[in-house]
Amino acid sequence: MTGLPPPNAGGTPPTGALPPPTVGVVPPAPPALSGMIAVNAVSKFFGSVVAVSDVSFAIDQGVTALLGPNGAGKSTLFRILCGLTPPSRGTVDVLGANPRTDRDVRGRVSLVPQQDALFDHLSAGEFLELAARTHGMADPDGAARRALELVDLTHVGTKAVGEFSKGMRQRVKVAAALVNDPEVLILDEPLTGLDPVQRRHMIALFHRLGDQGRCVLVSSHVLDEVAKIGSRVLVIAQGRLVATGDYRDLRELMDDRAHRIRLATSDPRKLATALVERGLVSGLSIDERNVMVDTLDVDAFGRQVAALSVELGVRLTEVAPLDDDLESVFRYLVEGR
Amino acid sequence: MSAVPAADRARRHVAAAAAIALSYQVVLRQLTSRSRIIGLSLLALVAPVSAFALGSSDPSLDDAVRLIASVGLGLVLPVVALVFAGAAIGDLREDKTLVYLWLRPMDRWPIVLGAALAAGTLAAPITIVPIVAAAALTGAGNGIVLATLLATIVGLVAYVAVFTLFGVWLKRFIVWGLAYILIWEGFIAQAGAGVARIALRKYTRSILVDRTGADLDLADFSLAMAVITPVVVAVLAIAVASWRLANQDVD
Numbered sequence: 001m002t003g004l005p006p007p008n009a010g011g012t013p014p015t016g017a018l019p020p021p022t023v024g025v026v027p028p029a030p031p032a033l034s035g036m037i038a039v040n041a042v043s044k045f046f047g048s049v050v051a052v053s054d055v056s057f058a059i060d061q062g063v064t065a066l067l068g069p070n071g072a073g074k075s076t077l078f079r080i081l082c083g084l085t086p087p088s089r090g091t092v093d094v095l096g097a098n099p100r101t102d103r104d105v106r107g108r109v110s111l112v113p114q115q116d117a118l119f120d121h122l123s124a125g126e127f128l129e130l131a132a133r134t135h136g137m138a139d140p141d142g143a144a145r146r147a148l149e150l151v152d153l154t155h156v157g158t159k160a161v162g163e164f165s166k167g168m169r170q171r172v173k174v175a176a177a178l179v180n181d182p183e184v185l186i187l188d189e190p191l192t193g194l195d196p197v198q199r200r201h202m203i204a205l206f207h208r209l210g211d212q213g214r215c216v217l218v219s220s221h222v223l224d225e226v227a228k229i230g231s232r233v234l235v236i237a238q239g240r241l242v243a244t245g246d247y248r249d250l251r252e253l254m255d256d257r258a259h260r261i262r263l264a265t266s267d268p269r270k271l272a273t274a275l276v277e278r279g280l281v282s283g284l285s286i287d288e289r290n291v292m293v294d295t296l297d298v299d300a301f302g303r304q305v306a307a308l309s310v311e312l313g314v315r316l317t318e319v320a321p322l323d324d325d326l327e328s329v330f331r332y333l334v335e336g337r
Numbered sequence: 338m339s340a341v342p343a344a345d346r347a348r349r350h351v352a353a354a355a356a357i358a359l360s361y362q363v364v365l366r367q368l369t370s371r372s373r374i375i376g377l378s379l380l381a382l383v384a385p386v387s388a389f390a391l392g393s394s395d396p397s398l399d400d401a402v403r404l405i406a407s408v409g410l411g412l413v414l415p416v417v418a419l420v421f422a423g424a425a426i427g428d429l430r431e432d433k434t435l436v437y438l439w440l441r442p443m444d445r446w447p448i449v450l451g452a453a454l455a456a457g458t459l460a461a462p463i464t465i466v467p468i469v470a471a472a473a474l475t476g477a478g479n480g481i482v483l484a485t486l487l488a489t490i491v492g493l494v495a496y497v498a499v500f501t502l503f504g505v506w507l508k509r510f511i512v513w514g515l516a517y518i519l520i521w522e523g524f525i526a527q528a529g530a531g532v533a534r535i536a537l538r539k540y541t542r543s544i545l546v547d548r549t550g551a552d553l554d555l556a557d558f559s560l561a562m563a564v565i566t567p568v569v570v571a572v573l574a575i576a577v578a579s580w581r582l583a584n585q586d587v588d
Contacts, residue, residue, distance in 0.1 A: 082440055085586040107349050107442035115588070117433035121366060134359055134441040136349040176437070 033058035034093075036184055036215035037081060042090035044076050044239075051076040053239040054090070059217065063210035065226040065247070066219040068236035074219040075114050077236065078188050081217070082111045094184055107135055110177035114188040116169060120162025124153055124172050127161055128179050135180035147175040150205060152198075166193035174202065184215045191225055203228050258282055259298045263291040263305065264318035271314050280304060292322070350442035360438060360451025361458075364425050367434075368459055377417050381467040384409040388471035401477035402551035405485050409468035410492055410541045411523065418496035419503075419514035421460045425452035426582070427504030439587045446579035453501040453575060460497060465489050477549075484548030487564075492541040495567035498574035499537070505578040505585075527555065540567050 033040055035058030044052040052073045068074045079085045080092055083099030083106070092098065097105040119127055128147050132140035148154050151171040156164070161172055170193045177185060187206070191199050206229060210216045218229050226233055227247055235243040235250065243250065265271050268286040275281045275293060280301050283294040295301040302319075309316040351359070387408050391400065426449065429435040438448050465486070472485035503510040503517075526536035533539040533555045542556035543563035558566070 079586075079588075084436065084439070084588070103442050103444065104350050105442075106440055109440075111436070111440055113433070113436055115433045117436070119363070119367070119434060119437070130359070130363065131437065133355075134351060134438060134443065136351040136355070136442060 038093040063230035065230040073239040110182035112187040131176040147179040260322040266315035356443040356447035357451040364452040364455035384471035388474040392476040401475035421456040422497040422500035423504040423510035425456040445583040488541040488544040498571035502578040
């Protein structure tokens with residue numbers, strides 16, 4: 001990943017009781033990033049809606065994961081990278097060319113779109129052969145056959161893709177994107193609908209393609225998928241690039257941040273007082289039945305809270321983590337809470 | 338994947354003729370729906386059925402030409418052209434398969450031209466055969482048959498191109514197309530010669546009048562004008578549609 005700010009660079013600590021993110025919070029965009037994909041200060045507006053806001057990054061060969069919740073702007077960013085829609089502001093270079101206007105660069109880039117649209121009346125082989133022809137391949141039959149082999153679909157025969165399962169259609173889309181032997185491969189949620197075996201197969205394929213010197217950019221909204229897809233991640237939320245760097249840094253960030261937990265109890269006030277006295281929480285609030293706590297050491301908290309409630313004679317009916325999901329990670333990265 | 342031959346890894350693009358053929362092939366398959374063809378064929382039968390009814394009452398040439406101009410060239414021809422040509426790119430855009438042509442190393446005009454040719458291929462038999470048959474069934478002579486053939490071909494070329502543009506540009510291309518056919522050409526353009534100049538119907542009517550000598554309102558262009566202008570409109574429509582396709586957002 002070239003031109004990326006290093007982790008921990010230039011982040012402004014968020015206000016509030018929680019520690020700031022430690023993964024590279026994006027500083028002001030440096031001028032003229034370069035790479036196989038170079039995105040410089042790109043924004044995209046749809047009327048008054050900001051879909052992508054001042055995003056800058058550059059990536060080169062290898063696999064990079066774009067992580068973000070649904071509606072974060074991943075697909076819009078991918079559409080910009082492929083030239084399907086122009087940025088409202090900023091510039092995009094793919095293999096040194098503008099993908100919106102440069103006809104020839106489209107032959108060197110492939111997209112697996114998120115939408116489940118195929119020419120349903122065609123067989124997988126016919127669809128891939130058509131894809132190869134529309135890429136101007138000299139041997140469309142051979143290209144289609146090779147692509148089918150890569151996604152393990154050689155056995156499907158002449159069955160129309162309209163009769164395929166969701167997972168098989170997804171593999172056809174990936175194969176169609178590989179048929180032109182692209183230097184840049186952009187995949188929008190490519191693992192959707194695949195079973196675990198096919199997911200592993202597909203992720204291994206992405207890594208092989210990256211190892212061959214291609215630039216492979218894969219989006220996902222599932223954190224565990226990203227852990228397997230690539231060690232390099234771009235995190236996007238609310239249209240903004242909120243973190244870049246190594247996946248392990250992001251994982252550590254998740255483990256290091258304060259966790260919010262709801263305790264349903266017969267005596268919230270008594271339990272809350274004891275938790276503060278034992279130093280198990282960094283913040284809390286209570287209502288008639290619950291104690292909401294913030295804790296930096298979720299493991300220690302988990303070990304001690306049950307014993308503490310027994311010791312106090314307080315009935316503990318539920319311990320529910322409130323932020324053990326991707327949304328909360330993004331919220332933390334964006335807002336520091 | 339590295340097994341791809343080096344020759345195929347070179348920079349490449351698709352030549353215009355090949356791109357036209359590919360677009361034609363894709364769109365033809367997409368447009369070929371049994372229900373659409375049957376429905377439009379039934380609509381097209383209105384022309385010969387009406388002509389047969391008229392022909393049985395020994396009509397005048399003017400009555401025969403008026404029937405062909407109103408039912409054949411004013412209804413069947415534009416509606417059939419709209420359904421096929423509007424859907425040529427419009428359906429690809431709406432079902433989000435346009436990306437499989439758009440994201441390819443090919444120019445935009447061959448995609449539009451190939452799509453329009455595919456629409457024309459399907460629309461031609463469904464319009465030309467019944468409308469020309471209708472002209473013959475009026476029993477008004479060979480003159481009206483040849484005039485109808487020429488007017489239908491010229492009109493088909495223009496309508497297909499214009500409605501292909503509608504499909505590229507407009508989300509509800511069927512609604513806009515019907516509004517153009519029924520409200521603009523069928524109503525507003527009847528109000529005067531100035532407005533009628535921007536209605537394709539006036540040109541096809543002019544061909545009929547020029548070749549038969551019938552007396553028909555709003556049909557006073559010369560044959561050359563009535564043939565050349567729709568062809569120019571068709572070329573411009575394809576050019577604008579190509580520009581639009583290159584510059585619009587694609588899902």
